[in-house]
Amino acid sequence: MAKYTKSRTWGMVVYPESAPENWQELLEETFMQFAVSPLHDKDTNPDGEIKKPHWHVILIWDGPVTQNAAMKIAEKVNAPQPVKLESVRGAYRYFTHMDNPEKYQYDEKDIKLYNGFDISSYVSLTKEEKYEAIGKIMDIINDNGITEYIDLLNILRMNDYNLFKVACDNTILFTNVVRSLRHSEDKRR
CATH class of the missing domain: 1.10.10 (Arc Repressor Mutant, subunit A)
Structure with a gap:
């Protein structure tokens, strides 16, 4: 990805083993809108081995920011490099594996929304x-x-x-x- 790619929406993965205990509070203090998936602790690799537990996070800025700006947020919570989201709806649906019936189905009620994140701004019914x-x-x-x-x-x-x-x-x-x-x-x- 180019260094100067800009987007209002970025996604990242946060691992419990490396994130600060108060990582969600640290993100909250940025006042940006964000959503956190249920803890993905039942995902498996193709060989059946369980993946490391992790959360998926959608980050929303008020205007386009560079990948470097997104990386500064990821660094606060010791997360790997964020990726530009092409679809907030798709990322949100992936929180529960809604479109992947072969994967473990997480409960939508366990999704956490912060700082006014409103999925209805990005999702409409087909x-x-x-x-x-x-x-x-x-x-x-x-x-x-x-x-x-x-x-x-x-x-x-x-x-x-x-x-x-x-x-x-x-x-x-x-x-x-x-x-x-x-x-x-x-x-x-």
């Missing part, structure tokens, strides 16, 4: 994922006889925040779905 979510919400509406949009939002907010966000982003669609169910029930009476 069309297929959106249609799947819409289908799930329609099943919830039908299964529960929901005839008011506010009732739908309350149920989703309490039970599935990702579906809640889809419902919020598709207000017109779901308002019409619940209204349609309400009117079809009125006709049956």
